[in-house]
Amino acid sequence: DRKIKIAPSILSADFANFGQEIRAIEDQGCDWVHVDVMDGHFVPNLTFGPAMCKAIRPHIRTVMDVHLMIAPVDPYIDAFAEAGVDIITAHVEAGPHIHRTLQAIRATGKKAGLAINPGTPADAVAPVMDLIDLVCVMTVNPGFGGQKFIHSQIDKIRSLRAMIGDRPIHIEIDGGITPETAPLVAAAGADVLVAGSGVFSGGSVAKPEVYGQNIAAI
Numbered sequence: 001d002r003k004i005k006i007a008p009s010i011l012s013a014d015f016a017n018f019g020q021e022i023r024a025i026e027d028q029g030c031d032w033v034h035v036d037v038m039d040g041h042f043v044p045n046l047t048f049g050p051a052m053c054k055a056i057r058p059h060i061r062t063v064m065d066v067h068l069m070i071a072p073v074d075p076y077i078d079a080f081a082e083a084g085v086d087i088i089t090a091h092v093e094a095g096p097h098i099h100r101t102l103q104a105i106r107a108t109g110k111k112a113g114l115a116i117n118p119g120t121p122a123d124a125v126a127p128v129m130d131l132i133d134l135v136c137v138m139t140v141n142p143g144f145g146g147q148k149f150i151h152s153q154i155d156k157i158r159s160l161r162a163m164i165g166d167r168p169i170h171i172e173i174d175g176g177i178t179p180e181t182a183p184l185v186a187a188a189g190a191d192v193l194v195a196g197s198g199v200f201s202g203g204s205v206a207k208p209e210v211y212g213q214n215i216a217a218i
């Protein structure tokens with residue numbers, strides 16, 4: 001009996017009003033707040049860094065889930081930890097030493113996540129399974145909100161659920177989540193759904209119930 005969590009991405013929020021935007025989604029019952037950090041190098045877009053995270057932190061009552069789309073990662077881990085975030089997720093593709101990176105995140109006392117791009121196989125997670133609290137499966141190529149869901153990733157989610165079994169590791173899905181795709185990823189084994197454009201353009205958090213009745217059956 002897995003409870004599906006909704007993690008709106010503030011990438012699609014009004015950047016001049018993060019405080020208000022976060023209050024609105026939390027009042028509507030979102031579970032986590034997903035923060036997309038981009039460096040214009042690992043991904044072709046720029047967003048915000050640790051100082052912005054620190055400024056946003058006091059406005060978040062739930063969980064601050066930070067998705068780092070940056071390379072390198074290691075020089076910035078302490079700064080994000082000091083900003084008070086709860087989960088720090090790094091990409092396996094961001095460098096040759098993901099094991100070291102995950103150890104460094106854990107050493108700060110924060111939860112560690114591993115993100116994998118659409119072209120990366122599920123097997124990439126196995127060697128670092130004991131170092132992570134979350135796997136973030138990208139169902140779009142990272143960089144922008146509002147892209148189309150890549151259906152070929154569903155089999156990967158299923159494989160990851162089988163690999164993870166009962167370990168306390170979240171499977172988070174990021175990209176193209178809509179009322180149509182949410183039930184598919186939930187049925188494949190996901191338990192955290194990131195939603196950016198779906199939540200903010202519609203102005204409301206689509207809770208699992210409204211993402212489709214299939215989820216309720218899980």
Ligand code: DX5
Nearest residue numbers: 142143145146175176196197
């Ligand atoms: C993409 C980001 C996502 C993105 C999701 O690079 O990691 O978190 O904001 O946005 P939607 O839900 O619009 O696909």
Ligand code: ZN
Nearest residue numbers: 036067174194
């Ligand atoms: Zn993200």
